[in-house]
Amino acid sequence: MRMEGLRIAVLGGRTGLLGQALSKAFDNAGALAFPLSRRDCDVLDPMSVEQWMDRNDPDLLINATGYTQVDLAEDESEMAFALNGSVPPLLATLAARRAIPFVHYSTDFVFNGRKNTPYTEYDEPSATSVYGISKADGERGLLKLGYKRTLIIRISWLFGPGRTNFVKKILGLADAHKKLTVVNDQIGSPSYTPDIAANTIRLLEKDATGVFHLANSGATSWHGLANTAVSLANKDCTVSPVPTSAYPTKAFRPPYSVLDLSKFIRTTGLAPRPWEEALEQYVRGDLGLGA
Template sequence: MSPRPKALVLGGRSGLLGQALVRVLRESGWDALPTGRDDVNVLDSGSLASFIERAEPAVIFNTVAWTQVDLAEEREEDATRLNRQLPTCLARMVRGTSMHLVHFSTDFVFSGRKGTPYTPDDTPDPASVYGATKLAGEQAVLQQCPDNACVVRTSWLFGPGRRNFVKVILDICHDKGEARVVHDQIGSPTYTLDLAAGSVKLAELRATGIFHVANAGQASWCELASEAVNLAGLPCKVHAIPSRDYPQKAQRPPFSVLDTARFTQMTGITPRPWPQALRDYIYKECLPAMHDA
């Protein structure tokens, strides 16, 4: 009996996507090794290299990132360490080995001025420090180890294990009975378990290059919130507001829907519509937790 393939999931202990990856990997027959801050200091290249050498993974999934979008405008150096320097370091470690690296990036690498879904070949044009540092990280990965790494761009994540936009909206509605949500930002809502399943498939195929992985369809934040509230059966009024009424330090792309055709061509997987995925999340994860509270 051959041993199960081993996957190292950086950020797998507490991260929203990392936890989903660990769950999907184990369900798919992988030996998944999640890491957190207490396991290894990912910003210490020596410690990280020794940890990876001991783990001997076939695949490394890097879900670690600086994701505090607005705070990145003030702390660019900190964001750069996690979003550019860490993936650069990982790519150098993977280069010339049998390991494969799957690195996650974001729709924020685009300005959002295009108006039609972004393909992996569209020219990035980030409008925020967060987007710029994430772009630098994905470019470093593909420059350092183009033959054994892929970049997965995704967006608007929701799923079990950690607070996310959908959970926050449900909590607000449960407590206050109403919520004010931006209606003029359009994107691709993505269920972490679907994203994880697609990413594992890319790893199994040892795919290289850039792939967009998100659930099908598009929505505004307000539409996503309204659908979540409806599915949860909460008596809540969702008020649509323009972005100018909810000022934030970092500029968000007004339209960042991702075209997943290349992913489908590579894997044979057609992402399901986001409302179907949201229904799974609400019914299987959120409602049982609300009833138990």
Template sequence: MTPGRIAVLGGRTGLLGVPLARALEARGYEVEPLGRADFDPLSSEAAARFLDDYQPHWLVNAVAYTAVDKAEDEPAEAATLNKALPAMLGRLCQARSIGLFHFSTDFVFDGKKNTPYTEEDPTGPASVYGQTKLDGEKALTALGMQRLIIARVAWLFGPGKKNFVRTILNLAKEREELGVVHDQIGSPSYTPDLAEYAASLLQADANGLFHLANAGRASWCELAGEAVAAAGLTCRVRPITTADYPLKAARPAYSVLDTAKFTRATGVAPRPWLQALREYVYTELEADPH
């Protein structure tokens, strides 16, 4: 093991993996971003060979099955990436005294609270996606690893890949009005910020379960409306209910994450999601002025 050497699964193309690899490099770590071209992450033999050759101090798993609605029809595929993969990586890392940093989701909660969820709150996923992510958490925790960080994240938006905010901006350029769900409340989170928060946990030599998100709360409708306003578009964003826009997988009505434990561990206070959103929208507009 080389202290300061970190491998990032999903670090080549992932919405969160790419900014995380960059954030770690900026802090002086030796980082190996990994994608499917490097080795098949589902092959324990290939993963073991990589870990033996590279000998990282930490392995970060930023790979997941995230197609929430599709997972209802593909539970086995979702479980392979969200439960079996982290469990296998955990066993390999444990045998080699390598730390594992794994990302989970706010969808492990049932959404019946109306105050932010802490790490101690009971879970109760309402979807296959949420259940498989929770199963992954439980499989890792059961291993009793000496160095394990599980970070639950939520409502990701950021550069480089398709995400809710980019989709809204593209639609708003073409339409006069968009109906967006207002009765689901969560923690919008900017992936470059989450990457910095994750890097701070690694730097702090933290251990255990943490919630990572930008500060504040919003509905999907508020997030969409603020994005459209920041982009200077004239499209009207109209609130609708979950019942008006039925999807295959159930979403938690409320899944705001409490990040106080993260702040206690690192001394870092997450910045407001609105500030992060504006930075993202302005960056997107500069990259694509049309």
């Protein structure tokens, strides 16, 4: 499908980290994005989404909403399961009624992290946190519904403009402290939200459906990501590696959740750029830091 002239509803598009990048990318591709907040329509009330769709007649429905607070989800499992588990198939049903494509985002946290080679779309979800289990529940609901024009994109470790994120937090801490410690025994694939948005468009242009993994190329630890960001920003701060046991968290996080991108590359003929290059664009370009 071509993007020019399409009317695209982006749930989570007004305030969400990914949603904002998607809205911008669709507009840049010649579509008309409608960035929606929960005030425009609350996804927990699918009737409000349906009424919005009746009024605005979108050609594509994108779900960039979610319950994204990984530790808090352990205490608020009802809300996490409602937003991440129940909502996606309800939204896909609304898209199916109009016969328009539906795009949903899931996470590397659907995996338990016990592998030591990149996770493919054929690996079974095996989540170990409420957040991960609720996201896997949403995926399962969508697959069970079986609406053919559904695209589920698993992404990981987001950073980008528009909302706070791990990289932004680290750079703020580096202003206030000369030394930081960050865990180096969780390995994943950092993802720059404008790249995820642009590559979502590449998949839509190929009429891709089903499950896809998407991130920037390469892998690192949270320490590697933090250290590179602090160096790029020329901050006077030393970032030292520590084990996860130094920072106990309520939710268990997968020690290894690198996503295999070969299905994306085969489908689009394009390889996402390395995370280091994308991080440089974020730190030096978007945030205007460093040399």
